[in-house]
Amino acid sequence: MQYFINVTLTGLTEGMVYAAFALALVLIWRSTRIVNFAQGSMAAATTFIALALIQNGQSYWLALVVALASGFVLGAVIERVVIRPVEGGPELNAVIVALGLFVAIQAAIAIIFGSSFQSFPTPFGLEGFQVGDSRIALTPTSLYVIGSVLVVMALLVVLFRFTRVGLAMRASAFGQEVARLLGVKVGRMLTLGWALAAVVGSLAGLLIAGGEFVYPAYMDSLIVFGFVAAILGGLDSPVGAIVGGLVLGLALSYVSGYIERGSALVNVAALVILMVVLLVRPGGIFASSTARRA
Amino acid sequence: MADPRPHGSTAVTAAGGTATAPALLEVEDLTSSYGPVRALDGVTLSARAGRITAVLGANGAGKTTLLRTISGLVRSSSGRVLLGGEDITAAPVEAMVGKGMAHVPEGRGVIAELTVDENLRVGALFRGKVGRDEFDRIYDLFPRIAERRDQPAHVLSGGERQMLVIGRALLAKPRILLLDEPSLGLAPRIVAQIFGLLRQLVDTEGLSVLLVEQNARSALSVADVGVVLNLGRVVVTDSARTLMDDEDLRHAYLGF
Amino acid sequence: MAGGRGTRGKGAVGPLAQPSPTAGSTATGPRPAAPTAPTSRLEMTGISVAFGGVTALSDVSLVVEPGQVHGLIGPNGAGKTTLFNVACGLVRPSAGEMVWRGRPVRRLRPHQLAGLGISRTLQGVGLFAGMTVLENVMVGAHRHARAGFASALLALPRSDADERALRARATAALADLGAERYAGRYPGGLPYPVQKRVALARALVSEPDLLLLDEPASGLGEDEMHELGELIRTLSGRMSVLLVEHHMDLVMRVCDRITVLDSGRQISAGTPAEVQADPAVTEAYLGDDVDVAADAAALSATEGGRHHG
Amino acid sequence: MTVSDLQSSAPVAGQATEEAPTTATAAANAPSAAAAGGRTFLPRSTLLRHLLLVLVAAVAAVVLLEITDPFTNSQLATLSYYAIAAGGLTVLTGMNGQISLGHGALMAVGAYTTALFLSADEPLPLPAILLAAVVVATAVGALVGVAAARLHGPYLAGATLALAVGLPGLAIYFNEWLGGDQGLRVRAPRAPEWFEQFISTVSGNSATNTKWLAYVGAICLLITYFLLANLVRSRIGRTWRAVRDQEVAAELAGINLGAWRVLAFVVSAAAAGLAGGVLALVVRLAAPSGFTLVLSLSLLTAIVIGGLGSLLGALLGSALLVFLPPFVTDLGAGWGLDNTEAAQLAPFVYGVVLVLAMIFAPAGFVGTLRTRWLTSRAKRSAARTSRG
Amino acid sequence: ACGGGSDDGGGGGGGDAGGANEASDIGITEDSIKLGAHFPLTGVAAPGYSEIPTGAQAYYDYVNDAGGVNGRQIEYIYRDDAYNPTNTSQVVNQLVLEDEVFAIVGGLGTPTHSAVLDFLNSEGVPDLFVSSGSLLWGEDPETNPYTFGWQTDYESEGKIIGQYIADEFPDAKVGLFLQDDDFGEDGESGIREYIDDQIVAAERYTPGNTQIGPQIAALQAAGADFVVGFNVPSYTALSQLAALQLGYDPQWFYSNVGSDPTLVGSLLNNFSQGKVTDASVLDGTLTTDYLPTVDEPDNPWVQLFQEVWDASGQEGELTNYRIYGMAQAYTTVQALQAAGQNPTRDGLVEAIETAGGDWEGPVLAPFRYSADSHMGTSGMSISRITGTSTEEVLPVQLTDIGDAEITESDTEAATPPESGIPDEEPVD
């Protein structure tokens, strides 16, 4: 029983990490219709900025704020400089630009910060809570992660559902020309979308890094699982990102914990889960209605 | 039955007043191209305040391009566009609606992924806070889309989409409305209703309309002034009445 | 419906293995044999469609007699396109039945349509942007293709011959509509009426027995519309036509019978003259006595905040 | 109908756009042979024309392989498997519009099949083994294709991405059979007698194993491109493009969307399987770490940079993948960077090149050239008519 | 025998004794020797491993400054394979065919290096001192005559650990935490030779999957109070973290690969800004050694390597990875010296087979090189981590794969030569 609880809790925490990453993808998708494969590298970049500050003796919280701010700037600059020229073009071109950024930023991090392991602190404890006479796999740090992710999700839901900016961002994403004719400052909205997504991505990067090793490629495995989580939930839905992340995190934890040599099956399991869900719902769990065809 | 014009006499009075009304929108010697294709070739025209100016011409004459160039979606290679005396040739597209110009593009520019209501709200975004009642009046005008207000716009029928974009443009409360083939795909009753509505707004509210229509007959029946484009050039500008009466001209350029 | 199966190429796999009902008669030449009088009849009875809570069609019935031009009119959102979609298998009706050539058609999938001898144009144009006009039309002739995957893979002469045949068919169809000079062009930059003609050629090249036209005249000028009318009349010598259109003069001129829908229900049916005389139609659709003034008054009540510069 | 009127009334529009739409697929949209028509200097028969091209390419390949040094030979062998897989992906993504981030996994299937067959005590002849690789990969591709046929855009991307990381995981789980993380070592068959004779008569060079593998790769490449080009230029290719451009219209023309999507997947999986087989021979190993996501993404990159939808583009894009990183590394070393710095420079430059290429040549090498050419042709013909 | 005697030392200016330097084989010129290597310099495996070649480079620079080997400067080219066998095959092709190196030295990784094993052996390129403890490199010299292992293989390591547990912790319930590949497998089979019945659980993780909570929880649930990890360093940290979460506190024993106390220890100290762990979590953990490590600043080898590293002027600290690279470079220099004044590829292999077994150097146990075996060093010591340093709990044990006995080494630890550069006799 305790084993089950621990496996579940591990899955939950890990799922929230996937969800954090998925949220950033959802945000960018909703605001620019681009799947940002560079998200991981961008987040790694800001995490390294935070790390540099922390190693210089600054507090975690200051580093967090600076990282998020630099995420905002990085996202905005990237959108303006390299994404803008391919926006509205064939969608694959944006994908390739994102891949190029992914590779280039990661290489730049290695060149600037070196490619060795470095540890990244967390402001909260790493020891599980005591329940009865044993500890469970839920730590103050995991609560911090879960809490932050839920707050971000709530903010996103509010942004898109209730605010004028959210509406303008979606309009810009779906119909640039129409939105422009209606007076929406489309360029600014796209930039804002990237900037905000980079902030969320940076937060995800920091949460993931907390208490673990960082190195230039530390986000790589998350890109895959984060993307899978976002797709599972339905790329358009912030709530879906959370649900997708949790489903994935829990499922993978059970596979890993209850199948002999299950750790080797984790990637396969992700594939199977995704395929099963998409066969039933080709637009993800929280897909909006299917489009009218003629 | 085919004449949706509500008041037979309107055109006459309007045409009579054309000369005196001030030009709200002036287009001077406008030229624009798609690659090697010159779609507009030195177009000069003006749309007067409180008038409906119909731009007519065969398919491919450059009517759509004219509207797109005016609102900045296509950049002109030469010429000027003035709105109320202000040079807006180089102004960004998104500034136009704030200057009082609403452009309803050809081909049902709904944002398919947003709901009907969100589509309308996007149209009102630039105005800041807009009361619910204004939305309700648009819905009253087009009850078909009212029934669909919380559904994504992609489920709408062709004509319903057209209603949505026209309603959305009205919500912007423009000084001048650029309409690109508003009757496309609309039932005759709705066409009549919309044209009648335009006439009403022009007459009572001083709205100005630059109307591009394929359907020259019904366009002229509601318009004050007609401008005929051919191969990207203005070939005739005259009062709608005169154009209607000039059989040679109608045969030559308007196909009826 | 038989006949096609035996003529399939040896190498045919998967998608190429669809039955081709009219094989044999048309396989040899690109042009149809001398037009024979159409004999195929479409009956739709009691069709109902609901999308979520919204009823788009309820209990609609119509019959398209062989060689007839049947008009389908009605206000926007009345369900005309939806009825087409039912006839094409794009939408499953919740009730009702469709009988084609005397046989009930159930669980129709759109791609089977061409094989059944039914063609349709889309509201708008729906051309393939990345393909030349000729290729666009050649796709329409898909069901006449004989060479299978294997001969294409190995570029066997059979495949070339097949391509030549399709090409000839497509060229002929374009020529019929006077659009052959655009054969090598891409649709994107073409004048709208030309695009519409190409779309029509694509529908006609498969030599259907029933043609469904969804607003073929929208966006056309008077001249083109007139020509379209003539064309539709000519076509009816070879096939039945079901036509959705908002241009009343066209509809009245070319249709043999007309069905009028409003809010998913059939409100009138009959000859053009009968329908035109039906007050229900006038009220719901034609709108002679629309109270425009009242509508406008409703709106102008909101005009308080208008920008005046 | 009076189209003559239309034409005369719109001479400007008449010249309108001889050019293809400048989408990323600009390169893909060369009309099929029958639809293009009118080229006199090449045989009219598709078969003869393509065979002629293959012959020319084969001669060029022999010349290239014989005048270059052994290392370039080995790079060309590498190029061949990238280009084979990219050619298949061109069919899927370029012609049929289905994005796949998982072709590396299908290559893995081919590679493992090859490795397993070669590990037999008395292995089958090489062509049979490569054929087996194709068959197995095709089967897997059909399965994936069926699952993927209903998916669109990012959902398809996500599913194939999961495939890319998931499938190689099976090799780790079934380690008894598939060698686990360490993989299966491949003992590539040695060059046969006739090959040595052939080389010594052609160029007098010695027929090393590296050279032999380069030739095997080149032969597979030529066969694949011959077959793919046949498909592309046939009704099959046209149907794929129709499905890509306008689903509903295609369906109404009698095209079963699902089946044709699966067919595209199957064809591209077959190419990926062959590519995997060649990879196994050239790399001499089939191991999960050889089939990372990076491989799948590189393939996609290659076809987009080269010019989406064009086989020539796929080849050029693959060449970029193979030749750019060592070039940059050597350049870096030339500037006095140490080996580590030079190695880190390579991915950086690669990434930057991708970004710049997409900004400045959005239609890829081939697409951009094609657009240029068509535009200038349109200009010329416009000039001619205005004179006339 | 080593360390003395010969008067034309490798360290001094070369070339006057046995005649003139000649370009005796590919990669050898009158005044240079070209060596190649492949390492993951970018990507997921780069952290740590990418430091190894910098260490080797530093040592070669040091030797070159002292005149090189027989007057030849060592030119060391290492290329990036990103730990992807496909790339390995390409870069090794480049090294062999384009750069025309004399030998490949220290290529890293089991799957990566397996991709080039056949190629190097069929081309007759000496493939020295592979940086991996797989049995592939030395077990079968007949098939792979040009390939030599270097570090202690994982199976022997497992045996030594197994016997130690059997002797010292006979009542322990042992859990294994294994990387799911040949590394974990070989280690497990070695351990099981001694304490099969004590093992209560064997949990495997797949590299790349960082979620190992379930595995650690399973070890805890199985009641293991002694956990042996055959894992890479990042998983040492992850396993410590997971155990910390669960309040799981067994006796840990990490195999050599996974225990870099400086790395892991300092990391863990940092993890939580001292909030949870003020002392190293690794305190009291057991591990094995076949090389001196940076936390032994008094060790003369470490002092030598520190000097070499400082002299090289490269960025960064001296780390255990760099010591590894330098030690490997040291053995390489020994081999080159043994190959004689005008070495050939075959001569080099022969020299290692003949003399390699006697070489002394930083490694704690002798190599097993002979005509029948190309396995690397044969033994390890066991030590306990205290703070950031280690104390030996069991002196160097020697063994071999299969059912070879474990014996205690009776030789004294070697000391570095005065010059810091070996001075081996050429083998004829």
Ligand SMILES: Nc1ncnc2c1ncn2[C@@H]1O[C@H](COP(=O)(O)OP(=O)(O)OP(=O)(O)O)[C@@H](O)[C@H]1O
């Ligand atoms: N995006 C484009 N690329 C190339 N040529 C274009 C493009 N859009 C329009 N054209 C060409 O420019 C000319 C003018 O087109 P425009 O759409 O302005 O005509 P129009 O009068 O609106 O026609 P319609 O009545 O068919 O809407 C036509 O010849 C058309 O083919």
Ligand SMILES: Nc1ncnc2c1ncn2[C@@H]1O[C@H](COP(=O)(O)OP(=O)(O)OP(=O)(O)O)[C@@H](O)[C@H]1O
């Ligand atoms: N997939 C769908 N989901 C929800 N509602 C739909 C869907 N398709 C159609 N409808 C609704 O069904 C009604 C009928 O639509 P349809 O397209 O058939 O109208 P139509 O008669 O063709 O109108 P128009 O003349 O404007 O093209 C419309 O109100 C439309 O909003």
Ligand SMILES: [Mg+2]
């Ligand atoms: Mg137009």
Ligand SMILES: [Mg+2]
């Ligand atoms: Mg309709």
